Amino acid sequence: MAVPTVAWSESLxxxxxxxxxxxxxxxxxxxxxxxxxxxxxxxxxxxxASTGGEHKKVTLQDTTDLGTxxxxxxxxxxxxxxxxxxxxxxxxxxxxxxxxVGGAIAVLGTQAWRTGDYLFSAAGATPTGWTDKSTTKxxxxxxxxxxxSETAATFPTMAHVHDLNSHTHTGPSHNHELIVNVTSGxxxxxxxxxxxxxxxxxxxxxxxxxxxxxxxxxxxxxGTTVQYxxxxxxxxx
Numbered sequence: 001m002a003v004p005t006v007a008w009s010e011s012l013x014x015x016x017x018x019x020x021x022x023x024x025x026x027x028x029x030x031x032x033x034x035x036x037x038x039x040x041x042x043x044x045x046x047x048x049a050s051t052g053g054e055h056k057k058v059t060l061q062d063t064t065d066l067g068t069x070x071x072x073x074x075x076x077x078x079x080x081x082x083x084x085x086x087x088x089x090x091x092x093x094x095x096x097x098x099x100x101v102g103g104a105i106a107v108l109g110t111q112a113w114r115t116g117d118y119l120f121s122a123a124g125a126t127p128t129g130w131t132d133k134s135t136t137k138x139x140x141x142x143x144x145x146x147x148x149s150e151t152a153a154t155f156p157t158m159a160h161v162h163d164l165n166s167h168t169h170t171g172p173s174h175n176h177e178l179i180v181n182v183t184s185g186x187x188x189x190x191x192x193x194x195x196x197x198x199x200x201x202x203x204x205x206x207x208x209x210x211x212x213x214x215x216x217x218x219x220x221x222x223g224t225t226v227q228y229x230x231x232x233x234x235x236x237x
Contacts, residue, residue, distance in 0.1 A: 003039060004032035060087070069094035116150065117236040122229070130234040137233050150235075 006028055013025045037043045042054050060078035062085035067075055069092045079088035079096065086106075087099040099105065104112030113119075119130065126132045140152060 004035040006032060008032050008036075060085070066090045066096075113236045115236055119234045119236070120231040121234060122231055124232065126232075126234060129237050131237055132232065133235045134232045 013021065034043050034045060040055055040057055040059055042049070042051050042056055062078045062080045064080055066077045066079050066088060067090065069075070069090050071092055074092055075090040077088060078085040086101055089097040089099060091097070098110045101110055101112050106112055143155070
């Protein structure tokens with residue numbers, strides 16, 4: 001339908017037109033204005049609602065270039081630079097930011113999410129158009145590789161060689177003097193333990209076991225607390 005129904009003309013009414021048609025021209029202009037405004041706004045022929053004049057939608061005509069950005073001026077419109085009219089923002093430095101592409105929000109530069117993309121989230125609900133992979137990918141690491149793959153794989157073996165010169169430890173025979181403190185299960189004495197210079201001889205002063213022979217080493221236990229966040233993993237369908 002043509003908008004307005006009666007074509008808008010600033011040459012009417014003509015100066016020669018009969019004054020008796022003036023009321024017709026006034027009503028005609030009111031209708032023309034209403035029909036144009038009503039394209040995007042709420043406006044009826046007997047408008048009295050509190051919502052009158054409010055936007056119902058915003059119609060943006062496709063253009064190849066919204067214009068050149070200037071200091072203090074930005075533009076939002078439908079620009080066809082991506083092959084079809086997409087919502088585009090142009091900043092004052094004349095940079096075009098494409099906001100939509102192919103019926104979706106442009107999240108990857110000028111692209112939307114692609115099939116095969118992954119999304120981490122702690123929201124706990126699977127977004128529309130995605131598949132929850134949290135169970136099948138639980139407790140797996142992410143590895144950066146030259147070729148991406150959705151299939152689980154194992155880390156490559158890190159082969160290495162320790163290259164050391166052969167050598168021998170020599171020295172005179174000697175005694176190892178070990179002082180054992182009074183602890184739960186230990187022995188409260190100063191004693192001399194013969195160890196000589198045998199390389200395989202080791203002793204333990206671990207609390208609760210006392211001094212022991214070659215089968216024990218000087219043992220210690222350390223732990224590291226690793227903190228992490230638990231996320232759900234979703235796959236774009």
